[in-house]
Amino acid sequence: MADVTYTSLEEGDLFDAASLTALFTGITAAVNDVEAAAVDRGALNEAHLPSLVVDRQQTSFVGTGVGGNHVYDETEVLVPAYLTINRNGTSPPGGGNLEITFTAPINLATAEVGGIFVMCNLHVVNMDDDTPANSATRWMLFRLQIQDGPGTWVTVQRTERALAESWASDQLFQVGIRTLIRSGDVVAGGGVGDTVQAVRAQISMQTAGNPPIRRVTLRECHLSGLVLHSSRATP
Amino acid sequence: MPDIILPHIPIDGAVSSADGISQNLYDPAAAPNSYEVINGRMDNANREATWDVDTTQIQRNGCSGGGSVGATLGLNYFEDLFRSFDAAVNDPTLYEPIPGSSLEFYLPHDPALTILSWTLHLTGNGVPGSTYDDPPAPPPNIVGRIYLHVDGTRFVAGTTRNMLIPGSTARGLTRTWAGHVMIDGPGLGGTLGKGWHSASLRIVIDPTALKPGVQFSRLNCRAINYVYFS
Numbered sequence: 001m002a003d004v005t006y007t008s009l010e011e012g013d014l015f016d017a018a019s020l021t022a023l024f025t026g027i028t029a030a031v032n033d034v035e036a037a038a039v040d041r042g043a044l045n046e047a048h049l050p051s052l053v054v055d056r057q058q059t060s061f062v063g064t065g066v067g068g069n070h071v072y073d074e075t076e077v078l079v080p081a082y083l084t085i086n087r088n089g090t091s092p093p094g095g096g097n098l099e100i101t102f103t104a105p106i107n108l109a110t111a112e113v114g115g116i117f118v119m120c121n122l123h124v125v126n127m128d129d130d131t132p133a134n135s136a137t138r139w140m141l142f143r144l145q146i147q148d149g150p151g152t153w154v155t156v157q158r159t160e161r162a163l164a165e166s167w168a169s170d171q172l173f174q175v176g177i178r179t180l181i182r183s184g185d186v187v188a189g190g191g192v193g194d195t196v197q198a199v200r201a202q203i204s205m206q207t208a209g210n211p212p213i214r215r216v217t218l219r220e221c222h223l224s225g226l227v228l229h230s231s232r233a234t235p
Numbered sequence: 236m237p238d239i240i241l242p243h244i245p246i247d248g249a250v251s252s253a254d255g256i257s258q259n260l261y262d263p264a265a266a267p268n269s270y271e272v273i274n275g276r277m278d279n280a281n282r283e284a285t286w287d288v289d290t291t292q293i294q295r296n297g298c299s300g301g302g303s304v305g306a307t308l309g310l311n312y313f314e315d316l317f318r319s320f321d322a323a324v325n326d327p328t329l330y331e332p333i334p335g336s337s338l339e340f341y342l343p344h345d346p347a348l349t350i351l352s353w354t355l356h357l358t359g360n361g362v363p364g365s366t367y368d369d370p371p372a373p374p375p376n377i378v379g380r381i382y383l384h385v386d387g388t389r390f391v392a393g394t395t396r397n398m399l400i401p402g403s404t405a406r407g408l409t410r411t412w413a414g415h416v417m418i419d420g421p422g423l424g425g426t427l428g429k430g431w432h433s434a435s436l437r438i439v440i441d442p443t444a445l446k447p448g449v450q451f452s453r454l455n456c457r458a459i460n461y462v463y464f465s
Contacts, residue, residue, distance in 0.1 A: 017245035036286040045297030046465035174413040
């Protein structure tokens with residue numbers, strides 16, 4: 001009931017509480033239940049709609065304070081294994097994970113949520129063993145994982161990034177990852193369903209196995225996730 | 236919230252109140268308890284529950300917006316610009332906004348959040364063996380540093396976001412700095428609300444850095460972007 005209709009009382013009509021209330025009720029119902037056809041193109045703005053933001057989470061490893069670097073070496077992780085970045089300014093482990101958990105699990109199969117926009121920046125200080133000949137065969141790798149409804153972590157393959165070691169100098173390179181997590185990413189990664197509970201960032205490295213031990217030193221790291229309402233229809 | 240709930244319903248046998256009926260029709264002090272809601276106060280609560288909002292029904296930039304600036308022209312920053320800089324004090328007012336990495340933007344309404352993101356490519360000189368700890372104990376061989384500033388203030392909410400320009404044994408090695416931050420607006424309890432704002436990457440070159448010769452940094456490609464969501 002969208003159109004506001006008001007039927008005037010005619011001479012001879014009963015004018016009592018019920019007839020008057022019926023007139024009011026008709027108008028109230030029309031205003032309280034506006035239907036789609038009553039809303040023209042471009043009629044709505046931020047004043048009419050709830051926030052686009054369903055949820056947002058972000059976490060940071062500060063890293064720039066004294067002792068803010070954190071170090072990972074090949075004795076603890078080598079491809080194909082990955083290790084969650086997990087030591088905020090400490091080595092060996094002592095910090096929390098570079099991980100965000102949403103207020104409530106996000107079901108990506110609903111019409112209201114189209115995806116989760118994830119941004120990750122990892123500040124690489126270096127991967128360096130001071131051996132020029134090794135620079136072509138030493139790599140550090142990063143990726144994002146998402147946690148499905150049952151709690152299994154699955155990999156989003158397209159988020160993998162790699163950086164070669166630098167023998168000459170510290171790299172100080174920010175590895176940036178931007179991606180939109182869609183419902184199909186859970187199953188594509190080997191998970192179940194369309195729900196995402198959390199996102200985390202991981203590190204690995206590839207080396208030729210010759211001494212000395214290769215280490216990757218990271219500084220500040222930032223991971224953010226933004227869940228936005230989406231529109232059901234296309235323009 | 237503006238679902239109309241009329242407070243004065245006529246009852247048979249009761250004396251009608253002219254004030255009550257009038258308030259049903261128009262009472263801006265009691266919204267949503269009058270038809271005054273129609274005067275621009277209708278919102279999502281007035282939507283019939285059986286339909287979802289369509290993209291075409293939303294005004295352009297009605298619920299989100301954004302912009303960006305960038306530059307590719309090389310910029311050299313020498314220590315002469317920053318003679319009064321003291322790394323131990325790290326005075327934010329001595330930092331210089333970087334053209335191509337600075338923008339002013341207008342938020343037409345209180346957003347839920349604003350995202351800033353940036354990337355910057357630079358070359359610095361210095362001495363080998365740099366460490367990268369931040370003040371208050373800056374190593375003497377950091378040539379300079381770049382911070383994100385929001386509304387003229389160094390951004391430190393949650394974490395500092397900076398780039399230290401390192402020393403290098405091989406001159407001409409370049410560095411890439413990128414980053415992002417989500418800043419809550421009033422909709423989520425933050426303060427970045429309606430009105431004009433600025434975001435900029437600002438640089439300082441430390442004239443006391445422990446290196447023979449002139450301290451400088453050359454900035455290459457750079458950009459900064461903002462996006463807001465209601």
